[in-house]
Amino acid sequence: MFESQVREIVSQLANTSEFRALKTAKEVVDHRSGLKNQVEQFLEDNAQAFQGENARPGRREEEMKKRFEAMMRVPEIEAYFDAAHRFEYVLFKLHEQIDRQIEETLEGK
Numbered sequence: 001m002f003e004s005q006v007r008e009i010v011s012q013l014a015n016t017s018e019f020r021a022l023k024t025a026k027e028v029v030d031h032r033s034g035l036k037n038q039v040e041q042f043l044e045d046n047a048q049a050f051q052g053e054n055a056r057p058g059r060r061e062e063e064m065k066k067r068f069e070a071m072m073r074v075p076e077i078e079a080y081f082d083a084a085h086r087f088e089y090v091l092f093k094l095h096e097q098i099d100r101q102i103e104e105t106l107e108g109k
Contacts, residue, residue, distance in 0.1 A: 021083040021086065022086070029080045035077060038071060038077070039077060042064075045064065049064055
């Protein structure tokens with residue numbers, strides 16, 4: 001339905017400094033299998049700990065927080081998560097713009 005427009009938006013996003021920083025940071029982590037495995041395992045465990053029927057806040061939350069803090073002491077992982085956060089902010093701002101345009105269209109502006 002919006003395939004060509006989505007491709008154009010993704011192309012524009014790929015040209016942002018935030019995306020390029022994320023891509024570089026991801027490549028660094030991906031090329032070191034130990035770091036890649038550590039990040040993937042953390043993300044999987046974190047999702048399982050806080051989603052669905054297996055959600056167990058409290059002690060599990062504290063454990064995941066400690067694991068995250070330990071991972072963030074690895075400069076390559078810290079750079080990856082920082083870059084991901086900055087790119088997610090770009091996506092957030094894009095979503096805000098889309099919402100604003102929809103509201104204006106609904107109001108007939």
